[in-house]
Amino acid sequence: MSEKEISILIEKYKNGTLTAEESAFLNAWYLNYANEQQSSFDPADLDPNLDLMWNAIEGSLSEHGFRHERLKPVAKTSLWPRIAAAASVILVMGVALYFFNTEHTKVPVTTDMAQTEIKPGGNRAFLTLADGSRISLNDAANGELASQAGITITKTKNGQLIYTIAEQQSVKPGNLYNTIETPRGGQYQINLPDGSKVWLNAETKLKFPVTFADKKERKVELSGEAYFEVAKLKTQGIKMPFIVSSSGQKVEVLGTHFNVNAYRDENNTKTTLLEGLVRVSGLLTPHGAILKPGQQASLSATALTLKNVDTEQAIAWKNGLFMFNNEPLSHVMKEVSRWYNVEVEYKGDFSAVVIGGSVSKFTNIKEVLDVLALAGKISFKTAGNKVIVSPLTD
Structure with a gap:
């Protein structure tokens, strides 16, 4: 965005005539300047307007329920750093998102939405027990759901599923498995029998043993996406490995935090390590690779790469x-x-369009699509449960 365009937007801001898209662009310019410090435009020229803009941003934060106690009032001379410091919070709520196309050319766009409200997903999942019983977890009451092989399954009030060993002596060896599935528009958290925590994204399926007590390894099967916080576990003094098996891939860990994206409609299976060490291997790469924190393994049909x-x-x-x-x-x-x-x-063909930025998942789809439309030359409209993407028409 040129200096002239910014000056025009600032004048419109002072006059109270900014559109929502123009406000997003102006906010984005502030954030970009704070991060890059490459613009020749002097932000000091904007001092008369900074307090107004900051008050508007703080008001929006409060309205959306965001806490910002760490953003303490400061003197006017340091108001600009306050905006930079708040960037991450603003990006979360979508007040100052910036999106761009391949040429990074920002253009105003519109979104045509039908009256039908499409709401975000939530804690929705189905649990299938070893005996074939199927429980809808979003409909089930909080408390104990079932008991099998000495394991009690409990649903907590904040939507978690917890497996606990009721009586150690009653745990029966055997190949008994449970399966938890999230539908489209669903997510769920489960605490496995070994104490490991798993967060399941939408349209995800996880199969796991009712108990790991009689196993040499803790193996689960994943389709979709899940984040794992694996508990360290020993049997007879030997560390018990935790293995995530997905389509064409195996991830082996002992105790660590990592994310696996293994949707069947994606070209690659991606494993991202946040803490500890994991070994990733595929059917065509039996020796695999060891990941360090901050690395991601991407497995395609022919290769395994790290970055x-x-x-x-x-x-x-x-x-x-x-x-x-x-x-x-x-x-x-x-x-x-x-x-x-x-x-x-x-x-139309949108293969050249790329998106950058972030927005809350827990907002009406209209707000998300309004922001995505800022990618440039795109418009959205809904027809029932369908979103139609079209080129922006002048």
Whole structure:
């Protein structure tokens, strides 16, 4: 955005005539300047307007229920750093998101939405027990759900599923398995019998033994995406490995935090390590690779590659965010479709469009699509449970 364009937006801001899109662009320019310090435009020229803008941002934060006690009032001369310091919070709520196309050219766009309200997903899942019984976890009351092989299954008031050993002596060896599945528009957290914690993203399935007591390894099967915090466990003084098996891939750990994205409609299976060490191997790469924290393994049909990544982006879904960094529009819309349980129809070629930025998952789809429209030359409209993506018409 040129200095002239910024000056025009500032004048419109003073006159109170900024549109929502123009306000987003102006906020984005402030955040970009704070991060890059490359613009020749002097932010000191904007001092008369900074207090007004900051008050508006703080008001929006409060309105959306965000706490910002750490952003203490300071003198006017240091108001600009306050905006920079608040950038992460603002990005979360979508007040100052910035999105761009391949040429990074920002253009105003519009979103045409039908009256039908499409709400975000929530804690929804189904638990299938070893005897074939199927429990809808969003309908089930809190408290004890079932007891099998000496294991008690409990649903907590905040939507977690916990397995606890009721009586050690009553744990019966055997190949008994449970399966938890989240639908499109669902997510869930489960504490496995060994104490490991697993967060399941939308449209995800996890199969696991009722007990690991009689096993030499803790093996679970995953389809979809999940974040694991694996508990360290020993049997007879020997560390018991934890293995996540997904389509064409095996991840082996002893105690660590990592994320596995193994959706069947994605080209690659991605494993991102946040803490500890994991070994990733595929059917065509039997020796695999050892990941260190901050690395991501990407397994395709022919190769396994490693790279350093932003781990916050990899687990943004777990923390209630959509977060993208130059991601193809098709990938972005896959995430949106899973979470809001909608179909996506493209009217045109959008292969050159990439998206960057973040927005809360727990908002109406209209707000998310309004922000995505800022990618440039894109408009959205809904028809029932379908989102239609079209080129922006002049």
